[in-house]
Amino acid sequence: MEFGFGDEDEAFRREVRSWLAEHLTGEYAGAQGRGGPGSEHEDTALRRAWERELGAAGWIGLGWQRGGYGNRTASLTQQVVWAEEYVRARAPARHGHIGENLLAPTLIAYGDEAQQKRFLPAVASGDELWCQGYSEPGAGSDLANLRTTAVRDGDxxxxxxxxxxxxxxxxxxxxxxxxxxxxxxxxxxxxSFLLVPMDQPGRIEVRPIRQLTGTSEFNEVFFDGAHARVEHVVGGEGNGWQVAMGLLALERGVSTLAQQIGFAAELAEVVTTAVRTGAAGDPLLRDRLVRQWAELRVMRWNALRTLGGAQDPGAPSVAKLLWGRWHQRLGELALQARGAHAAAGPGDWTPASPYELDAAQRLFLFSRADTIYGGSDEIQRNIIAERVLGLPRETRESS
Known part of the structure; x- marks a missing residue:
């Protein structure tokens, strides 16, 4: 299948650009480019309000392929247009992406009508935010080793x-x-795959995890007899593995293409810095920058090929391996382009008042995790080996 943009897509692109230009004004203009990976702490209240602004205009849930929940409908190419133009406009990083891109497609694929009617409108309006309760200590990439229990107690x-x-x-x-x-x-x-309300004082405790960047977007969550209603089990009791794996398979290339627009902007900033500092005069550094540009183009073509209908069960794993390592190398280049100044902060540092990292430093530190979160490189290679190449399964210890 040939993937391309037609006249309707370009008209849709003009509509998207016009809407973003009209609404990214006033206080929202100050939040442009903020809240991305490693910076999720930025402008949280304003980004929550922006999420509702998107919901009111129907921009949340374009990929659901079905209206009626307050969302617009859009073709696959139009979804790509929206995602790319959103990033190009440097609109605030999305606050509700877990609900929109993970939970909602899973409910559409595996949930019943009552679950869809209850939860999809609240996601589409930007009113309810979601988080994902998968990884555990000892059951991160090896998710099947999880130990959290849910015991039936009446309803x-x-x-x-x-x-x-x-x-x-x-x-x-x-x-x-x-x-x-x-x-x-x-x-x-x-x-089983359960939908659990977080507002349960005494039954759910959230403890922030401080990262290398000094921020705490990740958390530990402790459940102590927390309640989940029987009617909020998605796909039926005992079918959680199928639903969980289906959710991971629903992470499609539309968001990957938008991510690559962000990567291109980061790469352009690194190139600008290298020219300004004179680091671009180093032929080795210059060669690495050219390679980054070429590899980013390959990633885009691969994502377009996958969206265009080339069904490959290993495609998500291949994409993750490509962009994870690529982004780590970019973080290293970001500091090399600045030279010795990259090791210093904008002001004096004290334990009581640590200095704020700049964009290049945050990119370098946060990208260390790119090959771990979302499925480590080891797990992605195992998926490709076992499910695509048909190689013998890796021996895993049971706990």
Whole structure:
């Protein structure tokens, strides 16, 4: 299938640009370019308001392929147009992306009508934020090793256990939690996908995790008999592994293409810095910058090929391997382009008042995690080896 933009897509692009230019004014203009990876702490209240602004205009949920929840409908190419133009406009980083891009497509694929009617409108309006309760200590990339339990108690489940690296748990109203409902079950058997309200004082505790960047977007979440309603089990009890894997498969290339627009802007800034500091005169550094540009183009073509209909079960893993390492190398180049000044902050540092990192420093530090979160490189290579190439499965110890 040939992937390209037609006349309707270009008309849609003009509409998107016009709307963004009209609304990214006043206080919202001050939040442009803020709140991205490593900077999720920036302008949180303003970005929450911006989320509702998007919802009121129907811009949340374009990829749901179905209206009726307050969202517009859009073709696949128009979804790409929206995602790319949003990044080009340097609009504030999305606050509700977990609900829109992970939870909502999962409910559409596996949820019942009552679940869809209850939760999709609140996501589409920007009113309810979500977080993801997957990873645990000892069950990160090896998710099937999770130990959080959910015990049936009448018309509710009581959820007990610990989740970790939970983005935005300190702000989210709901968490979709993968928990073990089958007593004595092991690995991927006996798991269920539950929708758990976060406002349960005494039953849910959120502890921020301080990162290298000095910020705390990730959290530990402790469930101590937290309640989840029986009707909020997605896909039926015991089918959680299928739903969880389906959710991961729904992370499609539309968001990847938008991510690459952001990468291109970061690369351009590194090139500008290298020219300004004279670092571009180093032929080795210059060669690495050219390679970064070429590899980014390859990633874009690969994403377009995948969207265009080339079905490949290993495509998400290939994309993750490509961009994770690429972004880490860019972070290294960002500091090399600045030279010795990259090691210094904008002011004096004290334990009580640490200095704020600039964009290049934050890029370098935060990108260290790119090859770990969202599935480590080791796991992505195993997926490609086992599911695509048909190689023998890796031996895993049962706990």
């Amino acid at each position: 509710t489940y009581r959820v007990t256990g610990q989740k970790v690296w939970t983005s935005l748990a300190h702000e989210a109203a709901w968490c979709f939690v993968l928990a073990r409902t089958g007593a004595g079950s092991r690995r991927h058997h006996g798991l």
